[in-house]
Amino acid sequence: MVPLVIGHYSGGTFRCACCGESQRDFLTIDHVNGNGYKTCKALGIPRGGSELYRWLVRRGFPSGYAVLCMNCNASKGKHGVCAHKLRTEAMKHSVEKTST
Numbered sequence: 001m002v003p004l005v006i007g008h009y010s011g012g013t014f015r016c017a018c019c020g021e022s023q024r025d026f027l028t029i030d031h032v033n034g035n036g037y038k039t040c041k042a043l044g045i046p047r048g049g050s051e052l053y054r055w056l057v058r059r060g061f062p063s064g065y066a067v068l069c070m071n072c073n074a075s076k077g078k079h080g081v082c083a084h085k086l087r088t089e090a091m092k093h094s095v096e097k098t099s100t
């Protein structure tokens with residue numbers, strides 16, 4: 001069940017969409033639009049764990065989910081975006097600044 005879901009949402013790569021982590025034990029399903037806990041509860045969407053995997057399979061893999069590793073998932077939950085992305089964005093801006 002879990003490999004099926006992870007495989008689908010990672011496009012068969014079994015990697016974190018953010019950092020490329022390929023250790024399957026670290027991979028989780030992330031709500032792309034960061035549906036808050038209340039939204040999930042209102043729609044009856046399991047927040048995580050095996051319930052969420054079962055739910056996704058039952059729903060025929062609805063869109064709006066991606067594979068992230070635990071680190072990226074936790075970081076995204078905290079900041080809204082993963083710290084990896086924050087760093088990339090900051091780097092991009094500094095490059096833009098120096099090049100112009």
Ligand SMILES: [Zn+2]
Nearest residue numbers: 016019069072
């Ligand atoms: Zn990651």
Ligand SMILES: [Zn+2]
Nearest residue numbers: 018072082084
């Ligand atoms: Zn990340």
